[in-house]
Amino acid sequence: MSENQSSSKKSVILGVSLIVAAFVLGLMLLFTVRTFKSFDDTVSVRGLCEREVPADRVAFRINYSEKANSLSEARDIIDRHNKAIIAKLKEAGIEDSEIFYGSPSMDDRYTWSNDVSKITYRYTASQSINVYTSKMDVITKLQNSLETDLLKEDILVSSYADYQFLGLNEIKPDMIAESLVKARESAEEFAKNSHSKIGKMRTASQGYFEVNDLDETTPQMKKVRVVTTVEYYLK
Secondary structure: OOHHHHHHHHHHHHHHHHHHHHHHHHHHHHHHHHHHHHHHOEEEEEEEEEEEEEOOEEEEEEEEEEEEOOHHHHHHHHHHHHHHHHHHHHHHOOOHHHEEEOOOEEEEHHHOOOOHHHOOOOEEEEEEEEEEEOOHHHHHHHHHHHHHHHHOOOOOOEEEEEEEOOOHHHHHHHHHHHHHHHHHHHHHHHHHHOOOOEEEEEEEEEOOOEEEEOOOOOOOEEEEEEEEEEEEEEO
8 A cells, every 4th residue: 555545544534533523522512501401490489388376475564654743752652553563463373483573764854844833743653564474364364354453443554465476496397398398399380381390409598487466356376487499400
């Protein structure tokens, strides 16, 4: 075989090899592009979980204010009123460990009046008493009777009950799991309608837990709510 023929044969082989290599490389690039494109196909869904739970603690706040002409008189009034209020609370079944006193407040009206001669009482004394308890039935009865009973003793008070739910940590795991299940169900429904399948989870974000009154008339019942956002790959 001549030198020219040998060189020509090598050139053909090299050319064919380059064509095959280019073809294989093209296939690999096409596969890679399709693979990365499939990673871009995702669906973001939300899973909602709600629970109705009874309140497990109530903060019962009692406030009153009285007028006096001296600090000693104001302190006597506060002391007398506090004893009367505590007696009613204990009579209803509230214990000492559940009762907390706020700091009494004294307002000297002489300090802001332009004409003290028109002031009948110099001091206004204010006091708050707070009860923290799990005895819901006791507080319900006190709400209906305390203000009226104290008014008979010439003590004018205002009261407010704040019903709370402190057992959130106990139900969090189950609620998160349920919200994830519902998110998955929503994703599967979307995949079914789009003729695709759900792949692996890409991202997940848990929302804040919200605890609200069930409605305006039943603050003793709470609605706990959480929304989890999940993004899945589609394939």
